[in-house]
Amino acid sequence: MAVATKTVAVTGNQAVAEAFRQLNPDVMPAYPITPSTGIMESFTKFVSDGKVDTETILVESEHSAMSACIGAAAAGGRVATATSAQGMALMWEMLHIASGYRLPILMALVNRALSAPLNIHGDHSDGMGMRDCGWIQLFCENAQEAYDNTIMAYRIAEHKDVRLPIAVNMDGFIISHSIESMRYMADEDVKKFVGEYIAIDPLLDIDNPKSIGALVLPDYYMEHKRAQHEAMLNAKRVVADVSAEFAKITGRKYDLFEAYHLDDAEVVLVALNSAAGTIKDEVDLYRDKGVKAGLLKPRMFRPFPYEEVGAALKNAKAICVMDRADSYGGYGPLFMEIASALSSNKGPVVFNKIYGLGGRDLMPHDIDQVLDETIAVAKSGKVKMMKEYITVRS
Amino acid sequence: MKQMNWKELPHAGACLKAGNANEYKTGSWRSFKPRWVEENCIQCLFCWIYCPDSAVMVKDEKMIGFDYDHCKGCGVCAMECPGKKGNKAIVMEEEGK
Numbered sequence: 001m002a003v004a005t006k007t008v009a010v011t012g013n014q015a016v017a018e019a020f021r022q023l024n025p026d027v028m029p030a031y032p033i034t035p036s037t038g039i040m041e042s043f044t045k046f047v048s049d050g051k052v053d054t055e056t057i058l059v060e061s062e063h064s065a066m067s068a069c070i071g072a073a074a075a076g077g078r079v080a081t082a083t084s085a086q087g088m089a090l091m092w093e094m095l096h097i098a099s100g101y102r103l104p105i106l107m108a109l110v111n112r113a114l115s116a117p118l119n120i121h122g123d124h125s126d127g128m129g130m131r132d133c134g135w136i137q138l139f140c141e142n143a144q145e146a147y148d149n150t151i152m153a154y155r156i157a158e159h160k161d162v163r164l165p166i167a168v169n170m171d172g173f174i175i176s177h178s179i180e181s182m183r184y185m186a187d188e189d190v191k192k193f194v195g196e197y198i199a200i201d202p203l204l205d206i207d208n209p210k211s212i213g214a215l216v217l218p219d220y221y222m223e224h225k226r227a228q229h230e231a232m233l234n235a236k237r238v239v240a241d242v243s244a245e246f247a248k249i250t251g252r253k254y255d256l257f258e259a260y261h262l263d264d265a266e267v268v269l270v271a272l273n274s275a276a277g278t279i280k281d282e283v284d285l286y287r288d289k290g291v292k293a294g295l296l297k298p299r300m301f302r303p304f305p306y307e308e309v310g311a312a313l314k315n316a317k318a319i320c321v322m323d324r325a326d327s328y329g330g331y332g333p334l335f336m337e338i339a340s341a342l343s344s345n346k347g348p349v350v351f352n353k354i355y356g357l358g359g360r361d362l363m364p365h366d367i368d369q370v371l372d373e374t375i376a377v378a379k380s381g382k383v384k385m386m387k388e389y390i391t392v393r394s
Numbered sequence: 395m396k397q398m399n400w401k402e403l404p405h406a407g408a409c410l411k412a413g414n415a416n417e418y419k420t421g422s423w424r425s426f427k428p429r430w431v432e433e434n435c436i437q438c439l440f441c442w443i444y445c446p447d448s449a450v451m452v453k454d455e456k457m458i459g460f461d462y463d464h465c466k467g468c469g470v471c472a473m474e475c476p477g478k479k480g481n482k483a484i485v486m487e488e489e490g491k
Contacts, residue, residue: 102406163405201408211409219397224407226400 005183005250012143012175013038015182016082016108016168019150020054021046022190025106026077026197029057029068033087034120035172036110040082062087066094073103074212076202078154080105084172085112088126092133098165099134099228101212102200104157105165107135108150111273111324112172113358121359122172124272124325127301128333134228136166136235137302139272141258144182146170148252149299151185154194155242161234163200169301171274173359185250193249232303239300256305258297259312261287265294267374268313268348270338271322272298275355275362279322282367293371298334310341316348317378320370324356331387349377352387360391416464420447424467426486430459435483441471 010018017039020028032040046052057072059065065081073079083091088109098105111127113119127137136156140146149168157166170176185193201210216224239256247253260280262268269279276297286293296312298304313319321339323332330336335352342350353370356362370390377383395417404410437457442450449465451458472484 100406200405201410208410209412212406214407214409216407220403220407223398223400223403227403230400 005185007181007183009179009181010143011038011177011179012146012170013110013177014042015143015147015184016150016170017042017046018184019147019190020080020108021052022151022185022187023078023080023106023154023194024052024191025054025080027057027068027072027079028054028081029059029065029072029079030081030083031059031062031065031087032082033062033084035112035122035176036082036084036087036108038176039108039110043082062090063094066091066098069105070094070098070101070103073098073105074101074202075204076199078197079103080107082108082110084110085114085120085126088130089114092130095130095133095135095165097213100224102163102228102231103165104154104163106150106153106157107165107167108146109167109169110172110176111169117358119358120172122174122176122274122324123357123359124169124323124333125357127167127169128325128327130167131302131333134164134232135302136162136164136232136239136300138166138168138239138299139301140168140170140175140299141274141276141297142182143170143175143178143180144252145254145299146175147182147184148246148250148254151190151193152242152246152254154197155245156235156238158197159234159238159242160200162231162238164228164231164235169273174274189249193246236300236303236305254299256298256300256308257312258295258299260295260297262294262296262312264292264315266292266317267371267378268294268296268316268319269322269367269370269374270296270298270319270334272301272324272334275322275324278362278364279367282364282371285368286371291371291375298337301337304337304341306337306341309338310344310347313338313342314347318374319348319350320353320374320377321350322353322355322370324354326354326357335387349381349383351377351383351385354387354389355391362391366391419463420466421463424462424465425489426467426469427462427489428460428465428467428469428471428484429487430457431481431483431485434478434481436476436478438476440474440476441484444470444474446470
């Protein structure tokens, strides 16, 4: 049975702040940064109005924000924070510690370009920058997905077979600052869905003194990392299970990735976050013209569902992977995942476009250009440039 | 000591037993070893206070020797030792000599 919902018109930041209010974390350390500032702005209002039990800690840097998250989570609290770009970059060393200590911290990451040149607009260089930090990473097309994934996040991160930190990504400004119509769950339904948090070995259990974070030398380090890898493998099943339960009560269905007209698609685009919305419109247009076009939009980037993605793409003739971040001197980070997913079968021709860095708009005609090139590649079986920038003046 | 495999490790590598550092022998790290010269010792216990580990053994408020399973040979005790009439009660000697 679907739960009561309320339709609202809000920004992505407001939607995530509302999810945080309903989740009611114990501690929320943060150092607000554009474009994630709106989350803390709305949330601290909930705190001063007495709508949550959360203790907010406004710290002197993002490094301290993540450090405070780690301390509070190790003490036994349910913890969240929000950041973007340089903020996440300053947290970087602590992100590894959060995952190594297996603390289920929730981060709202409002994706923004990393400097230099200085830029405050949306791209995925921050999200890709934390790719190897051991965090579960979910990506969201719109405010509804950002809200829903935030509501699901603790259930995934806190699962006994997982116990890893989780980051929920949405595009800076395009989603964080645009008003959309979406649906909120009722407070009591969120409370019931999320449940009570039971910390493992909390430091505030003073009757059972313990140490965390002790030095581990070469005789044990790899065993710890292997256990962490296993937790990440388990996360895939848990994301699927939690999403299925969420779908049962809200009617909103989420898979590990979204397949849009993919079943019979010959030319396929792959993209994360908000660009997927525009791409869907263009796929519809090309379908009307008789082109078998489709889209694959990964939702879960870490752990990456290689087998499932590989299977979903195996019948395509040509695939263009569109990256909103670059690995300079290498291919785009999403391209590398898709290429890996396709490596086990002699599958479609795959190539890479870099787009939208620093918030550069991706317009419908840009997508048409990519679709047209993908159609040509599907016909010829040949790629001229494995990786090329689009939406750039040349 | 049998080493645990990755499935046997405590969650997040937490040390759940207070004081279990005592089971971890660090004496092999040492390249210099403190030797106690009892006749020069005035029992001031500076060595016990300054030892950054807990490698100075004390019984009934008296220094009785070193715990060589844990002493890393840093030499702080020998440096701080006032000795008796200019003669140190702790001297550092090269390991293996």
